[in-house]
Amino acid sequence: MADIKEILTKSELSRTDIVSLLEARDEDKTLLFEKAAEVKQKAVGNIVFFRGLIEFSNICSKNCYYCGIRSSNPGFGRYNLADDEIVEAARFAHLNQYASLVLQSGELMSNVFTNRVARLLEKIHNATNNELRITLSCGEQTRQTYQTWRNAGAHRYLLRIEASNKKLYEMLHPNDSNHSYEKRLECLYLLKETGYQTGTGVMIGLPFQTTGDLADDLLFMKNFAIDMVGMGPYIEHADTPLYKYKNRLLPLEERFQLALKMIAVLRLLLPKINIASATALQAIDKLGREKALKTGANVIMPNITPGSYRNNYLLYQNKPCTDDSADDCKNCLEVRVALANNTIGYGQWGDSAYFTEKKQHTG
Ligand code: 5AD
Ligand code: SF4
Numbered sequence: 001m002a003d004i005k006e007i008l009t010k011s012e013l014s015r016t017d018i019v020s021l022l023e024a025r026d027e028d029k030t031l032l033f034e035k036a037a038e039v040k041q042k043a044v045g046n047i048v049f050f051r052g053l054i055e056f057s058n059i060c061s062k063n064c065y066y067c068g069i070r071s072s073n074p075g076f077g078r079y080n081l082a083d084d085e086i087v088e089a090a091r092f093a094h095l096n097q098y099a100s101l102v103l104q105s106g107e108l109m110s111n112v113f114t115n116r117v118a119r120l121l122e123k124i125h126n127a128t129n130n131e132l133r134i135t136l137s138c139g140e141q142t143r144q145t146y147q148t149w150r151n152a153g154a155h156r157y158l159l160r161i162e163a164s165n166k167k168l169y170e171m172l173h174p175n176d177s178n179h180s181y182e183k184r185l186e187c188l189y190l191l192k193e194t195g196y197q198t199g200t201g202v203m204i205g206l207p208f209q210t211t212g213d214l215a216d217d218l219l220f221m222k223n224f225a226i227d228m229v230g231m232g233p234y235i236e237h238a239d240t241p242l243y244k245y246k247n248r249l250l251p252l253e254e255r256f257q258l259a260l261k262m263i264a265v266l267r268l269l270l271p272k273i274n275i276a277s278a279t280a281l282q283a284i285d286k287l288g289r290e291k292a293l294k295t296g297a298n299v300i301m302p303n304i305t306p307g308s309y310r311n312n313y314l315l316y317q318n319k320p321c322t323d324d325s326a327d328d329c330k331n332c333l334e335v336r337v338a339l340a341n342n343t344i345g346y347g348q349w350g351d352s353a354y355f356t357e358k359k360q361h362t363g
């Protein structure tokens with residue numbers, strides 16, 4: 001049996017140490033969570049930054065085996081919000097001092113899409129006095145497109161690697177040129193080179209995934225010197241090909257605990273980065289997102305997508321907040337964050353402290 005107490009005193013964690021931490025149970029797990037909370041408080045404080053999440057289109061050209069909005073799924077309405085609706089949601093975020101937005105969509109690669117998003121960024125900045133930090137999460141694109149969006153005022157970009165193990169990645173995606181592991185990795189490098197605060201993440205509790213894979217995911221993030229991470233439990237969706245492996249999955253509660261442990265270990269590995277408390281945590285446990293704040297997360301993405309569209313962005317089942325409004329989520333989260341003894345960093349951009357520090361060192 002690994003001595004968790006001893007592991008938690010080390011300044012460098014090996015792969016074996018990380019696996020032991022991810023497998024910790026009972027008091028050992030509590031020790032890990034306490035340590036992560038302590039490191040979080042010292043490195044970034046008990047402040048949570050809000051990012052208003054706008055899921056502006058569920059149209060996607062990809063066919064990931066796990067995702068409810070994959071292109072071959074015909075069973076629901078596809079939508080694409082009008083620019084005015086998106087700008088209105090951005091105004092809500094601005095008025096309510098969220099200070100940051102995330103614009104997320106399915107993955108489309110075309111000049112029309114590139115230009116549309118660039119125009120949208122400009123419209124949002126104009127409507128909000130240039131006071132919002134904007135994160136994009138629009139998938140794999142060319143260097144040129146990433147540059148165009150960066151020039152139009154996007155500062156951060158989220159692109160989950162989903163699984164850093166190439167073999168596992170390939171089990172989760174169709175075997176075609178539209179779903180290449182190498183391309184995805186290359187995009188992460190392009191984002192970094194283009195000057196974005198770069199975010200990635202993985203799904204936790206996937207079929208065929210081992211704790212060794214998860215340890216490698218964390219080391220991947222560390223070696224990449226990632227600025228932000230959003231990762232959450234995998235939740236099976238009945239209308240997807242991966243559903244057939246549902247009997248091989250860990251029980252939901254265990255997947256949830258594993259996700260909390262991943263967040264905690266990541267906080268130890270990269271104390272100053274921003275770590276999102278993923279919405280998928282709340283699909284399993286009603287208090288999921290606040291529990292993650294106590295084990296190292298420091299970002300929450302309240303959904304501000306206009307209500308009528310939310311039911312059509314079902315990446316996984318049981319997605320929370322689909323019947324709530326932006327105001328509901330704000331009120332709800334204020335209570336929840338206070339229960340986790342954190343304060344909301346209203347009006348603060350909350351850039352990744354790690355990103356800022358790296359930049360100072362390189363001039
Ligand atoms: N369970 C959990 N997360 C999922 N995502 C997609 N499908 C699922 C699922 N079934 C996540 C992916 C993607 C993000 C937008 O949603 O990690 O990057
Ligand atoms: Fe499209 Fe993203 Fe879903 Fe894959 S995970 S099908 S890229 S929305």
Ligand code: FES
Pocket residue numbers: 302303320321324328329330332333
């Ligand atoms: Fe959306 Fe609680 S966060 S209703």
